[in-house]
Amino acid sequence: xxxxxxxxxxxxxxxxxxxxxxxxxxxxxxxxxxxxxxxxxxxxxxxxxxxxxxxxxxxxxxxxxxxxxxxxxxxxxxxxxxxxxxxxxxxxxxxxxxxxxxxxxxxxxxxxxxxxxxxxxxxxxxxxxxxxxxxxxxxxxxxxxxxxxxxxxxxxxxxxxxxxxxxxxxxxxxxxxxxxxxxxxxxxxxxxxxxxxxxxxxxxxxxxxxxxxxxxxxxxxxxxxxxxxxxxxxxxxxxxxxxxxxxxxxxxxxxxxxxxxxxxxxxxxxxxxxxxxxxxxxxxxxxxxxxxxxxxxxxxxxxxxxxxxxxxxxxxxxxxxxxxxxxxxxxxxxxxxxxxxxxxxxxxxxxxxxxxxxxxxxxxxxxxxxxxxxxxxxxxxxxxxxxxxxxxxxxxxxxxxxxxxxxxxxxxxxxxxx
Amino acid sequence: xxxxxxxxxxxxxxxxxxxxxxxxxxxxxxxxxxxxxxxxxxxxxxxxxxxxxxxxxxxxxxxxxxxxxxxxxxxxxxxxxxxxxxxxxxxxxxxxxxxxxxxxxxxxxxxxxxxxxxxxxxxxxxxxxxxxxxxxxxxxxxxxxxxxxxxxxxxxxxxxxxxxxxxxxxxxxxxxxxxxxxxxxxxxxxxxxxxxxxxxxxxxxxxxxxxxxxxxxxxxxxxxxxxxxxxxxxxxxxxxxxxxxxxxxxxxxxxxxxxxxxxxxxxxxxxxxxxxxxxxxxxxxxxxxxxxxxxxxxxxxxxxxxxxxxxxxxxxxxxxxxxxxxxxxxxxxxxxxxxxxxxxxxxxxxxxxxxxxxxxxxxxxxxxxxxx
Numbered sequence: 001x002x003x004x005x006x007x008x009x010x011x012x013x014x015x016x017x018x019x020x021x022x023x024x025x026x027x028x029x030x031x032x033x034x035x036x037x038x039x040x041x042x043x044x045x046x047x048x049x050x051x052x053x054x055x056x057x058x059x060x061x062x063x064x065x066x067x068x069x070x071x072x073x074x075x076x077x078x079x080x081x082x083x084x085x086x087x088x089x090x091x092x093x094x095x096x097x098x099x100x101x102x103x104x105x106x107x108x109x110x111x112x113x114x115x116x117x118x119x120x121x122x123x124x125x126x127x128x129x130x131x132x133x134x135x136x137x138x139x140x141x142x143x144x145x146x147x148x149x150x151x152x153x154x155x156x157x158x159x160x161x162x163x164x165x166x167x168x169x170x171x172x173x174x175x176x177x178x179x180x181x182x183x184x185x186x187x188x189x190x191x192x193x194x195x196x197x198x199x200x201x202x203x204x205x206x207x208x209x210x211x212x213x214x215x216x217x218x219x220x221x222x223x224x225x226x227x228x229x230x231x232x233x234x235x236x237x238x239x240x241x242x243x244x245x246x247x248x249x250x251x252x253x254x255x256x257x258x259x260x261x262x263x264x265x266x267x268x269x270x271x272x273x274x275x276x277x278x279x280x281x282x283x284x285x286x287x288x289x290x291x292x293x294x295x296x297x298x299x300x301x302x303x304x305x306x307x308x309x310x311x312x313x314x315x316x317x318x319x320x321x322x323x324x325x326x327x328x329x330x331x332x333x334x335x336x337x338x339x340x341x342x343x344x345x346x347x348x349x350x351x352x353x354x355x356x357x358x359x360x361x362x363x364x365x366x367x368x369x370x371x372x373x374x375x376x377x378x379x380x381x382x383x384x385x386x387x388x389x390x391x392x393x394x395x396x397x398x399x400x401x402x403x404x405x406x407x408x409x410x411x412x413x414x415x416x417x418x
Numbered sequence: 419x420x421x422x423x424x425x426x427x428x429x430x431x432x433x434x435x436x437x438x439x440x441x442x443x444x445x446x447x448x449x450x451x452x453x454x455x456x457x458x459x460x461x462x463x464x465x466x467x468x469x470x471x472x473x474x475x476x477x478x479x480x481x482x483x484x485x486x487x488x489x490x491x492x493x494x495x496x497x498x499x500x501x502x503x504x505x506x507x508x509x510x511x512x513x514x515x516x517x518x519x520x521x522x523x524x525x526x527x528x529x530x531x532x533x534x535x536x537x538x539x540x541x542x543x544x545x546x547x548x549x550x551x552x553x554x555x556x557x558x559x560x561x562x563x564x565x566x567x568x569x570x571x572x573x574x575x576x577x578x579x580x581x582x583x584x585x586x587x588x589x590x591x592x593x594x595x596x597x598x599x600x601x602x603x604x605x606x607x608x609x610x611x612x613x614x615x616x617x618x619x620x621x622x623x624x625x626x627x628x629x630x631x632x633x634x635x636x637x638x639x640x641x642x643x644x645x646x647x648x649x650x651x652x653x654x655x656x657x658x659x660x661x662x663x664x665x666x667x668x669x670x671x672x673x674x675x676x677x678x679x680x681x682x683x684x685x686x687x688x689x690x691x692x693x694x695x696x697x698x699x700x701x702x703x704x705x706x707x708x709x710x711x712x713x714x715x716x717x718x719x720x721x722x723x724x725x726x727x728x729x730x731x732x733x734x735x736x737x738x739x740x741x742x743x744x745x746x747x748x749x750x751x752x753x754x755x756x757x758x759x760x761x762x763x764x765x766x767x768x769x770x771x772x773x774x775x776x777x778x779x780x781x782x783x784x785x786x787x788x789x790x
Binding site for chain 2: 001005132183188378379382
């Protein structure tokens with residue numbers, strides 16, 4: 001009996017050696033990015049980027065490598081459903097495709113406007129795809145974007161993933177919420193989805209043209225606040241702005257300011273640069289490092305009103321207007337600091353107002369005002385507000401209160417003036 | 419009379435019941451998936467916990483009044499030979515049902531999430547074999563294994579919850595109890611029906627030491643497992659949202675697969691899956707043991723081990739053929755069918771046994787008799 005038990009234990013130990021099925025890694029090909037588009041006939045187009053780790057290891061740019069040794073390659077296939085399209089990639093592959101290592105999921109503007117519910121259904125249902133994947137809408141040709149060159153990484157998917165998930169560096173755009181957050185936003189009553197946008201810059205293979213993109217929607221790309229809304233012409237792909245959805249359909253673009261405002265209102269902003277008018281002349285750059293917002297709702301006499309309270313915390317990063325004879329801001333002076341804080345609060349308030357205006361215009365509640373009503377006033381929501389929410393949204397009274405704090409002047413107590 | 423050569427500590431029974439209950443209820447989270455409680459599923463968990471504690475007290479309390487006897491013995495004593503044997507057969511079927519269904523749920527998980535190309539019989543036979551092996555060795559090794567598994571089980575579940583915590587969003591739990599109690603109650607009955615596992619107490623009581631703490635250990639398992647399940651379901655809804663959570667086939671697995679605690683730590687679902695496997699071993703082998711013991715008593719076979727292999731084969735066959743696919747498996751637990759089935763096959767017999775016990779007790783008091 002002990003022998004049987006020992007044999008059984010040995011068999012179980014063999015079954016627990018890491019690889020849990022009969023698929024050999026050598027027989028598989030790993031997709032690292034997945035994109036979906038739709039063609040004129042209404043067929044789905046799946047575009048997958050595959051990594052070639054052996055080639056990527058050398059760090060040689062693809063252009064200087066012999067054919068077949070590029071660090072990645074991109075394939076596409078069509079199908080009547082997203083899964084069909086994905087499965088139709090297989091006939092062109094000599095190995096079994098696996099999508100368990102996907103880093104990013106990209107959706108073309110055209111498909112986003114048509115509706116992304118079938119894509120989300122596939123992703124949530126599939127046993128390989130994970131909801132930790134970063135998602136974005138592509139403004140431009142999706143395949144060209146996936147084939148773009150990124151100086152930072154030999155495999156574009158990795159660069160795109162890092163672009164969408166900035167950790168320590170300053171990024172004014174909407175960070176990718178990840179598919180879990182995206183699906184939760186789509187399913188939550190009174191809440192719509194906001195996805196980041198990747199823009200294929202002109203000259204980098206864009207077919208749809210960038211003039212209709214989120215950047216062009218910016219009304220003041222070079223205003224006094226920051227470079228939000230400006231693009232980097234030297235780079236093939238820029239992560240700027242957002243795509244607003246109503247239920248599963250994309251309604252329109254948000255520029256950098258509007259995206260930032262939406263993120264401020266939803267507490268999803270991080271490490272954002274804001275430049276404000278200095279009380280002493282010139283501009284003061286502030287690194288906003290922390291934002292906490294609450295959206296509360298009131299229901300009086302049949303009318304819903306909303307209050308957005310944002311607490312913003314940042315530190316001074318630099319200033320201009322330090323020409324001869326100019327001393328810059330005196331950070332020891334409480335009045336100057338108060339003015340500066342007030343300017344920062346005003347700037348944040350304006351961004352939130354821009355986002356709100358776009359939300360009303362598109363009738364897309366990406367800030368989640370309706371969800372605040374649903375959570376705080378469930379009786380009113382069920383009594384009819386919920387059914388009529390998108391009719392009410394353009395006229396709902398919204399107050400915005402911003403409290404700003406400057407935590408430090410950086411490593412200088414006073415400005416350097418020469 | 420049970421052969422009481424084997425003994426297990428009350429602590430070990432608590433561990434077995436806790437893991438058995440937690441495993442199956444974490445697997446497909448019926449608090450969320452079988453009713454309409456949605457974001458208030460945690461409240462359904464608390465109500466279920468309260469009711470399960472009463473059930474645990476009812477089952478253990480009756481068993482405590484007949485020391486040294488199994489449920490097969492005292493059901494015959496209380497209900498008469500024929501009805502008692504019928505009840506014992508139904509309870510034996512419960513052991514078969516629980517073991518087979520738990521194993522099938524695990525096999526479906528392995529097929530859906532990890533090994534889509536592996537035939538389901540492979541997982542079913544492997545787990546049924548393990549459960550049979552455990553039962554063959556007896557309740558003492560099962561108890562010691564449960565003792566050893568419990569810290570790992572608890573740590574893995576806790577680590578999965580901790581890993582998911584950064585993705586927790588309190589907004590997903592709001593509004594709180596806004597729709598009243600009716601939707602909450604709709605989610606109570608299936609998890610309560612799964613409390614059928616507590617019928618194993620009727621078979622295990624004669625083996626428990628010390629006698630003074632037996633009821634307490636059974637009730638403690640109900641309280642602890644219910645508290646953990648309420649926490650799990652609250653975290654789960656906070657992470658996935660009520661809608662995605664309730665529409666998932668295996669919400670706990672879905673949650674673990676949907677989070678990435680850090681850039682370097684990901685794919686934490688293996689923790690939950692291993693915990694589930696450990697719990698399934700403890701639960702499955704206990705059920706095969708109890709089922710074999712009950713059948714051996716009914717059939718008057720002195721050595722229960724003669725029944726164990728047969729019972730193991732029955733478990734594997736039942737697991738494979740009672741449910742055509744995952745749809746049917748999910749459908750089986752859907753209210754009102756499942757809770758009604760359990761109420762009729764377990765609730766009614768226990769109510770009859772309690773009624774008979776009280777009648778006997780009152781009768782004895784009236785006639786001035788003493789003792790049990």
